[in-house]
Amino acid sequence: MSDRVILFDTTLRDGEQALAASLSVNEKLQIARALERTGIDIIEAGFPVSSPGDFDSVQQIARTLRDSRVCALSRAVQGDIDAAAEAMKVADQFRIHTFISTSSIHVESKLKRNFDQVLEMATGAVRYARRFTDDVEFSCEDAGRTPIDNLCRMVEAAIKAGATTVNIPDTVGYTTPTEFGGIITNLFERVPNIHQAVISVHCHDDLGLSVANSIAAIEAGARQVEGTINGIGERAGNAALEEVIMILNTRQTHFGLTTNARPTEIYRTSSQVSRLCNMPIQPNKAIVGSNAFSHSSGIHQDGMLKAQNTYEIMTPESVGLPRNTLNLTSRSGRHVIKHRMTELGYQEQDFDLDTLYQRFLELADKKGQVFDYDLEALLFFENQKEDDAHYVLRQLNVQAGSNHFATGSIEIGIGQQVVTEAATGNGPVDSVYRAIERATGQKIAIQSFDIGATGEGHDALGQVDITAEYQGRTFHGMGLSTDIIEASARALIHVYNLIHRQQRIDQQKQDKAMGDA
Numbered sequence: 001m002s003d004r005v006i007l008f009d010t011t012l013r014d015g016e017q018a019l020a021a022s023l024s025v026n027e028k029l030q031i032a033r034a035l036e037r038t039g040i041d042i043i044e045a046g047f048p049v050s051s052p053g054d055f056d057s058v059q060q061i062a063r064t065l066r067d068s069r070v071c072a073l074s075r076a077v078q079g080d081i082d083a084a085a086e087a088m089k090v091a092d093q094f095r096i097h098t099f100i101s102t103s104s105i106h107v108e109s110k111l112k113r114n115f116d117q118v119l120e121m122a123t124g125a126v127r128y129a130r131r132f133t134d135d136v137e138f139s140c141e142d143a144g145r146t147p148i149d150n151l152c153r154m155v156e157a158a159i160k161a162g163a164t165t166v167n168i169p170d171t172v173g174y175t176t177p178t179e180f181g182g183i184i185t186n187l188f189e190r191v192p193n194i195h196q197a198v199i200s201v202h203c204h205d206d207l208g209l210s211v212a213n214s215i216a217a218i219e220a221g222a223r224q225v226e227g228t229i230n231g232i233g234e235r236a237g238n239a240a241l242e243e244v245i246m247i248l249n250t251r252q253t254h255f256g257l258t259t260n261a262r263p264t265e266i267y268r269t270s271s272q273v274s275r276l277c278n279m280p281i282q283p284n285k286a287i288v289g290s291n292a293f294s295h296s297s298g299i300h301q302d303g304m305l306k307a308q309n310t311y312e313i314m315t316p317e318s319v320g321l322p323r324n325t326l327n328l329t330s331r332s333g334r335h336v337i338k339h340r341m342t343e344l345g346y347q348e349q350d351f352d353l354d355t356l357y358q359r360f361l362e363l364a365d366k367k368g369q370v371f372d373y374d375l376e377a378l379l380f381f382e383n384q385k386e387d388d389a390h391y392v393l394r395q396l397n398v399q400a401g402s403n404h405f406a407t408g409s410i411e412i413g414i415g416q417q418v419v420t421e422a423a424t425g426n427g428p429v430d431s432v433y434r435a436i437e438r439a440t441g442q443k444i445a446i447q448s449f450d451i452g453a454t455g456e457g458h459d460a461l462g463q464v465d466i467t468a469e470y471q472g473r474t475f476h477g478m479g480l481s482t483d484i485i486e487a488s489a490r491a492l493i494h495v496y497n498l499i500h501r502q503q504r505i506d507q508q509k510q511d512k513a514m515g516d517a
């Protein structure tokens with residue numbers, strides 16, 4: 001049995017199922033690149049049959065990845081498999097992941113079939129997928145609640161049909177580590193052809209056991225582990241891949257197993273996923289929470305001063321969070337910014353030093369000292385900018401007070417035009433949003449509005465996340481500024497740009513369809 005555990009990330013598929021609004025293609029590409037840098041072997045990029053947007057993003061990711069292998073999900077039906085293969089054929093190598101439920105509850109109540117019919121569908125799907133690639137993964141959905149005899153039959157049949165990886169999901173996070181490890185042990189004891197495939201696990205966190213169950217399965221012989229960054233995913237989420245990586249890494253002598261992971265990329269990848277997905281990380285989260293490496297009580301601090309390993313089983317540096325010793329202020333130069341970005345794990349090609357330095361100076365002038373999270377926020381914001389932004393916020397003014405209606409006036413670029421508008425509202429944000437709506441002539445239904453700070457103190461960068469609906473689709477806009485009204489306006493402008501881009505894509509598709517007809 002191999003001593004390497006294959007890392008399979010499904011942030012862009014199972015993780016995205018948890019988000020209020022779909023990620024844009026640009027956002028998915030940023031995450032895919034971060035995952036690749038983190039050393040993830042297989043990246044599940046989406047479920048192409050589910051929407052044209054998903055199809056497009058899988059295709060673009062397939063075109064982009066070099067070291068990680070792209071994978072797409074499909075039900076055990078030919079149309080889904082065709083869509084997955086079509087989306088990924090631009091890559092030299094790709095994996096098709098097909099699945100069907102095996103538990104009695106799912107087979108009878110959801111699929112409305114009997115187990116033998118489902119077995120037929122599964123093997124038919126695996127055989128069909130093998131026509132497109134020799135890398136086919138089959139998942140027994142709800143394996144955790146599947147009678148073991150049926151699970152053994154299904155695994156054996158899927159391998160016989162050509163599955164090269166067989167995944168055992170605890171879809172509803174029901175099992176305990178002893179039970180789940182026992183299922184894997186049983187499969188190894190009872191399925192005669194089991195060594196012809198890699199056995200994988202995919203655990204959900206409904207009872208908070210997803211990582212523990214994954215580790216129990218690895219101890220029982222599973223050699224692929226599926227999860228997501230920060231554990232985001234359907235309901236309570238999936239196994240947090242950064243935790244699995246650091247368990248195997250920190251306890252290497254205990255497990256004797258390796259991965260291809262680059263742990264020093266973890267912190268950066270985790271922050272990027274959190275920001276792009278608008279899913280904050282709880283402070284006490286293992287590995288990547290803001291308190292994960294802070295020591296606050298006297299006895300602990302005394303221990304840390306004497307020897308760091310008294311209270312740290314791994315260092316923040318090992319997950320890419322360097323201790324900071326240099327203050328960054330408006331008197332800092334380009335060298336120190338570049339040095340700090342390198343310490344934070346960024347490579348030269350990840351940022352344009354001159355642009356970042358200009359943004360840094362503007363921020364340093366406003367707030368004095370600039371911290372790591374500010375630098376990362378600035379870079380994130382630059383990456384979010386569309387090269388061809390149709391709407392650009394040029395100026396904004398607000399008058400507000402406790403005794404008046406607020407008045408907002410804005411100047412925005414719309415394509416080649418510059419439009420100025422003003423409006424009153426119930427507060428400064430409302431007045432600015434009304435002014436922007438007047439200028440664009442398009443009303444958008446805002447579904448959620450979240451405001452938070454990136455960093456600490458009253459001069460922290462404000463981050464505004466909104467989800468908005470337009471013609472039945474949901475869009476996520478994000479704005480950053482030390483001024484929360486400006487951050488709010490930027491978030492709305494971001495949504496207008498996403499809608500504009502979507503309209504352009506829809507138009508191109510319509511033109512192509514008419515051309516084909």
Ligand SMILES: CC(=O)SCCNC(=O)CCNC(=O)[C@H](O)C(C)(C)COP(=O)(O)OP(=O)(O)OC[C@H]1O[C@@H](n2cnc3c(N)ncnc32)[C@H](O)[C@@H]1OP(=O)(O)O
Pocket residue numbers: 014017047049050051074075076077099100101110111112141171234
């Ligand atoms: C455990 C997981 O995370 S699974 C992945 C979940 N992800 C998603 O659902 C992605 C988003 N989903 C979608 O876009 C849509 O649900 C689609 C495109 C997949 C299907 O849409 P629709 O065709 O309208 O079907 P709908 O979602 O309403 O119902 C699912 C159908 O697929 C069937 N089905 C469910 N899983 C499978 C499977 N693995 N293999 C074959 N059929 C399946 C169901 O029984 C149901 O069939 P029925 O219409 O005969 O009752």
Ligand SMILES: CC(C)C(=O)C(=O)O
Pocket residue numbers: 014099139140141142167169170171172202204
């Ligand atoms: C499709 C499968 C792997 C899944 O997401 C689950 O069972 O949770």
